[in-house]
Amino acid sequence: MQILSFSLLISPLSFSHLCPSVHRAFKINELKTEVTNRLAMLEKRVELEGMKVVEIEKCRNDIKKLREEMLAQPIFHTVPLSTLLSPPCTPSPCLPCCPLLEALRLPTFDAWQWEPNEMLSCLEHMYHDLGLVKDFSINPITLKRWLLCIHDNYRNNPFHNFRHCFCVTQMMYSMICLCSLQEKFTQVDVLILMTAAVCHDLDHPGFNNTYQINARTELAVRYNDISPLENHHCAVAFQIFSQPDCNIFSSFDPEAFKQIRQGTITLILATDMARHGEILDSFKQKVDNFDYTDEEHITCLKMVLIKCCDISNEVRPMEVAEPWVDCLLEEYFMQSDREKTEGLPVAPFMDREKVTKPTAQIGFIKFVLIPMFETVMKLFPQIEEAMVQPLRESRDRYEELKQIDDAMNEKKKSENLTMGGKKK
Known part of the structure; x- marks a missing residue:
């Protein structure tokens, strides 16, 4: 019997019908593979998200x-x-x-553990504990209303939010206690320090002065490119004080109120980091022969104190400080992303493609924080152990992290070169 080849058994017409069927079969198999892969990826993501939920729930517990x-x-x-x-009305033993x-008086206080209403109660306690409510006849109900209004006028930014306001004020309270400032300052000075700390970032939009000026925002135009954010914080603060229900200064005569207003504005404007060198240099010229009877010396010291408190996160324990770095970088990246979209200049330290946590912190700690706190230490040696030493330890830790990052990057480069050589 003659054996016919397979090709002879299939007519050209059969081929024309068979090819699309085979093609569809291969396509279906490819689609099945793709769907299977995507399902596997989705299951992995669900698993990871589930783990996050478990971790969050564990933290809450x-x-x-x-x-x-x-x-x-x-x-x-x-x-x-x-x-x-x-x-209470009578002191309790x-x-x-x-x-x-006791913890509230220390730089180690962990604000991450407390809810907004609890932080408000802590702020209220500080004003009572420092004798400000009693000495200036501040209505306790007005104090509560004012603090609630302050809370409502901080935005939900990653960094510049009400929790940051609380941390800055708590650090100021801590410095007042640690440095016995009530023995050196008047109560009016203490009231100005605390109130400026509470109000210093009111209604912060989450985008810094450089962005405001480059983008020609309403704030930059209104304040002629001169510390637009800090001027805005001052304006919002005194808009709140203009409401009778929130005016904790209602018992002050016009001249005393003018002094409080000017002092508070001076301190809030001092938090503009563009003025850092100017303010610190002025303080360095005074610190070796500091005169507590000289109003100019006192004002300069108060400006440096609020600056210290404003950027004091690295003074705190690592587990308290490090989340703030993440929050700040998140806010920086939001700004730099917008700047790229709008065709505006982008600062390298805010660019997500160029900055890392160690590189962001090392220079800031070495060249901004430590020199400023060490200068303050000349007046108040007691801050060395509680504030300056933690800064030095933080600097050392980030330098070690940078060395590890650099070593890992070198290893990756070496591996890539080796792989490239093998391919050739």
């Missing part, structure tokens, strides 16, 4: 457990938390030994 443990301590049974944070109130 840890915080809840911490609060329960604190409330279980005898002191919290003796005095309710609300009472501790709103000083329990107050000085309260762990929360």
Whole structure:
């Protein structure tokens, strides 16, 4: 029997029908493979997101457990938390030994553990504890309303938000206590320091002065490119004070109010980092022969103190400080992304493609923070252990991290060169 080849069994017409079918079969297989791969990727993402949710829930449970443990301590049974944070009419012997109130006086205080309403209560306590409410006849209800209004006028930015406001004010409170500033300053000076700290970033839009000026925003036009944000913070602060329900200065006569207003504005304007060199140089000229009876010396010191508090995150323990770096970089990247979109200049330290956490922090700690805090240390040696030493340790840690990053980058380059050589 003659064996016919396969090609002879299939007519040209059959081929024309068969080819599209085979083609479709291959396409279906490709599609199945692609769908399978995508499903696998999706399942992996769901798994990762699930892990994040578990971690967040674990953190919440840890915080809840911490609060329960604190409330279980005898002191919290003796005095309710609300009472501790709103000083009673008569001094309580329990107050000085309260762990929360003692922690509130220290630079190590961890604001991440507290909700906004709790931070508001802490701010209220600071004004009472420093004697400001009593000495200036501040209505306690007005103080509460003012602080609530302050909270409502901070935006939900990654960094420049109400929690940052609280941290700056808490650090100011800590410095007042640690450096015994009430023995050297008048109570009016202390009131100005605290109030300027509370108000210093009101209604911050999350984009810095450089952006405001380059983008010719309404704020830059209004303030003629001169510290537009800081001028805006001052304006918002005194718009709030103009409301009778929020005016904690209602008992002041016009001349005293003018002094408070001018002092607060001076300090808020000093937080513009464009003026950093000018302000620090002025303080360095005075510090070796500092005169507490000289109003110019006192004003300069207050300007340096609010500057220290404004950029003091690295003074705090690593676990408290490091999340703030992430928040700041997030805000920087939001700005640089917008600047690229709008064709505006982009600062290298704000560019997500050029900056890392170590490179962002090393120069700032070495050339801005440490020199300023060491200059303040000449007047107040007691801050060395509590503030300057943590800065030095933070600098060393970031330098070590940079060395690790550099070594890993070199290793990757070497591996890429080796792989390139093998391909040839």
